Amino acid sequence: MDEREKMRSITVGITGASGSIYATRLLQRLVESPEVSRIDLVITQAGVRVIGEELGVNAAGAERRVVRELTGRDDERVIIHPPSDIGATIASGSYLSDAMIIVPCSMGTLAYIAAGITRDLVHRAADVFLKENRPLILVPRETPFNAIHLENMLKLARLGVRIVPAMPSFYYHPQTIDDLVEHFTHRLLDHLGVGHEQKTRWEGSRKKC
Numbered sequence: 732m733d734e735r736e737k738m739r740s741i742t743v744g745i746t747g748a749s750g751s752i753y754a755t756r757l758l759q760r761l762v763e764s765p766e767v768s769r770i771d772l773v774i775t776q777a778g779v780r781v782i783g784e785e786l787g788v789n790a791a792g793a794e795r796r797v798v799r800e801l802t803g804r805d806d807e808r809v810i811i812h813p814p815s816d817i818g819a820t821i822a823s824g825s826y827l828s829d830a831m832i833i834v835p836c837s838m839g840t841l842a843y844i845a846a847g848i849t850r851d852l853v854h855r856a857a858d859v860f861l862k863e864n865r866p867l868i869l870v871p872r873e874t875p876f877n878a879i880h881l882e883n884m885l886k887l888a889r890l891g892v893r894i895v896p897a898m899p900s901f902y903y904h905p906q907t908i909d910d911l912v913e914h915f916t917h918r919l920l921d922h923l924g925v926g927h928e929q930k931t932r933w934e935g936s937r938k939k940c
Contacts, residue, residue, distance in 0.1 A: 738768035739829045741923060742821050742860075744853040747777020748835035750872035750897045751785045754778075755801050756916045757834055762806045764925050770809045771821045771828060773852050777837065814851040821856040824863045830923050831860045834870035835897060838880050841869060844892075845883040861890060868922050872897040893922055 741761060745754045761767050774782070774790055774797075782790040788800050794811045802809065812819040820826040833840060833853060840853060849855040860867040869892060873880065884894050895918070899911040920927050 739766055739923070739925060740769040740771070740827065741767060741925070742771045742828045742831040742856055743773070744831065744833040744836075744840075744856065745772070745774045745778040745782070745790075746833060746835060746837040746840045746853060747775060747781050748837040748840075748872045749781065749785065750835035750870070751778070751782040752912055753870065753872075753897055753916060753919070754834045755782070755786065755788070756912055757832070757919055758802050758809070760916055760920060760927065761925065762802045762804060762809065764920075764927070766925055768808065769828075770806075771819075771856075772809055772811045773814055773819075773821070773856065774811070775814050775840075775851060775853055812852055814853060816852055817855060819852055819856075822852060822859065824859050828860075828865070830866040830868065831856060832868040832870065832919065832923060833857065834868075834919065835872040836869040838871065838873050838883075841871060841880070841887070842883050844869070845886045861892070864891070866893070866923075867891075868893045868895055868919070870895050870897055870919065895919065895922060 761770055779790045782788050790797055790801060795805055797811060798809045799805050812821065821828060843850055843854045844857045847858065849858050857867055888894050897915060899915055903914060905911050905914065917927050
């Protein structure tokens with residue numbers, strides 16, 4: 732297989748749920764990956780606010796500055812689209828992108844997608860991935876879930892959407908919050924089909940009976 736055929740184009744949506752650190756860490760790992768050819772990024776207004784409040788990062792303004800703020804580098808592969816731009820590439824099914832992830836995904840965003848309502852570019856891009864039968868991953872960060880949340884997630888799961896709640900694992904004995912974030916981020920890379928060297932897979936208990 733030609734090396735260019737292995738490159739992946741990833742669409743990332745960031746909305747106004749808590750957990751923006753997962754979004755920024757994922758972006759950092761994606762720009763580090765030689766397998767990723769392009770990252771189309773959309774941040775909602777609520778997402779900008781949460782990033783600012785949780786991480787102290789200004790995610791609004793000049794595109795290249797925002798890319799540097801979120802990824803630590805000025806990477807031309809990251810293209811930021813305004814959430815109001817319904818004419819963006821990712822608003823069309825003719826634009827090829829290998830997978831889309833919304834991280835974190837607010838319950839409002841999840842509800843709009845489940846209802847097929849497109850109020851902004853995040854909703855529209857997700858709708859495109861649904862209609863084109865391409866991988867769509869939602870990372871909800873909410874607790875507790877009410878019946879509406881659960882019904883919306885079930886509806887989307889039945890349509891093939893991967894619901895990956897931001898729930899940390901402890902079987903690998905994390906020592907810091909960063910360990911938790913890093914481990915979960917690499918699990919997201921697994922679902923996106925982007926390779927990494929982090930050990931995130933359970934290999935079975937080594938204890939002898």
